[in-house]
Amino acid sequence: MIMSKENDPKEIVLSAFACHPNYGSEKGIGWLAVKAAAREYRVHVITPTENKSPIQGTNERPDRAHFHYVDLPSWLHPLRDRSAQLYYLCWQWVAYRKAKQLVEERSIALIHHVTYGNSWTPVLHGYLDVPFIWNAGGRAKTPQVFLNSLSRTGGKQEQLRNVLLTASAPVVRFTTASRAALIHTCSKRSLWPNDLPVRRLIFGGLPEDKIRELSPNRTEEKGSSSSFCAISIGRLLSWKGFGLGLRAFARLREHVPEAQHWIVGDGPEQNHLRRLATELGCADATRFWGRLPRDKTLDLLSDADALIHPSLHEQFGYVLLEAMATGTPPICLDLEGSPEVVDGGGIVIQANDPEQVVADLMDELRRLESNSGYWEEVSHRARERAFEWTHKRVGDRLLSLYDHVLAKTF
Incomplete structure (x- = not known):
């Protein structure tokens, strides 16, 4: 016994x-x-x-x-x-x-x-x-x-x-x-x-008190702001999918010219991503913040309207949890651990091929930008889902x- x-x-x-x-x-x-x-x-x-x-x-x-x-x-x-x-x-x-x-x-x-x-x-x-x-x-x-x-x-x-x-x-x-x-x-x-x-x-x-600290305390609808902003955060590595996110954002700007894209982090892919933004014609709306202190990064995450996180393989992805806690809808691929982390607390898209991923990413960004009710629904589910972690x-x-x-x- x-x-x-x-x-x-x-x-x-x-x-x-x-x-x-x-x-x-x-x-x-x-x-x-x-x-x-x-x-x-x-x-x-x-x-x-x-x-x-x-x-x-x-x-x-x-x-x-x-x-x-x-x-x-x-x-x-x-x-x-x-x-x-x-x-x-x-x-x-x-x-x-x-x-x-x-x-x-x-x-x-x-x-x-x-x-x-x-x-x-x-x-x-x-x-x-x-x-x-x-x-x-x-x-x-x-x-x-x-x-x-x-x-x-x-x-x-x-x-x-x-x-x-x-x-x-x-x-x-x-x-x-x-x-x-x-x-x-x-x-x-x-x-x-x-x-x-x-x-x-x-x-x-994360500890529960840390998640509660990240929870938003807003009276306005973030998704209804005049300038839609997507954010990507992490080490600038190829498998993180930043290039896929940039391509989707470039297409979004064809419909939403005032949209912005923030990229937070540094790494070996930075020069490639800067060149890609120029080639895609979205360099003027893409800001590379570099590596920032955690508090500043979380402030930007909270101010953004969506997190683009099309990682090709990741066990957990803390930025997904932090996005959910701040009420910023995360978008990820149905690969490895990301969909299990997000589940109903964000948007999970299939990963059949690059063209399909870019198209679906753009569609989801446009839906979040144009439909404040949908944005609020995903944001609410995200905040609830965060407490599962x-x-x-x-x-x-x-x-x-x-x-x-x-x-x-x-």
Whole structure:
């Protein structure tokens, strides 16, 4: 018989390469898992020393969370600047050794690999005699039909990613997937072999008070303003779909000449996107803000009328949640985790080919611009949907996975 967790909390290990308090994206996912797990378990967190200062400096550090900071030898530290992915792969070995030590010294009930969540990097924790949960991130490849719509460099990078996903699959299946008691992923179940214990779990979120802070307090209808403004936010990478958004906006301007497009962020695709805006004849209405402080970015997001986010593969997309919280209707593609995040709280369009995506994006933008009632309806649904992604609710989903695995084990 299992004793009450409250009276005798079991001990578990989290491997969280990325783990940072009050942070979005991958680092926020690591911290979310720590906070959720510590509600019911004594948690041992394996993470790099670079996360030590922010973790020790936060007043949100759970009492039941114990952090173990491990790093590669100093002579390997330059590797991080040359190849972050290779550095992370090597770090898995030292994380495994620490987990092995904890398993030998303590009564560990479960090990959860939290971050980075990807399906192409082997994780060694399944070799320990403890139930192992693997955050496998996404498994979907960039649709071949979209590669030619990207910049030349971006298309080659995405083609290489597709090749690596295919080539690594047998290795990762043998070393990691086949040894997991449960695999959680943002990808559809159909992308995984039927004999693996896969469950779809979109993992990410914000504290409820942060979502409430973002909630709008407006008396006017934002969608009825005289100058319609669409916004795109994120690292300027090819797979984020900024080029598709620009093409859709250029077509929108044929019908709404005063429309504006804000692009917030920086990255290697910036020059390509600037040239594209000029070629499309919309450079005068497209403002590249660059990378901005979070507060300024959120202000712009709240002022905009729609978020264009046609990412070709993304596990969560924090900007989708932030857009929903501010009441700014998000538009995304039916690929990877984005449609699960948005669901009824925004607009999800099919991704059959670039021409269809651009046409549908433009149609949705025009509908939001011309129909204030529709805009208000989507905005209201978005604000409601945002609260499905509080740390509390997402943590409950994670804890249910732990219960499922432990119930099968004991």
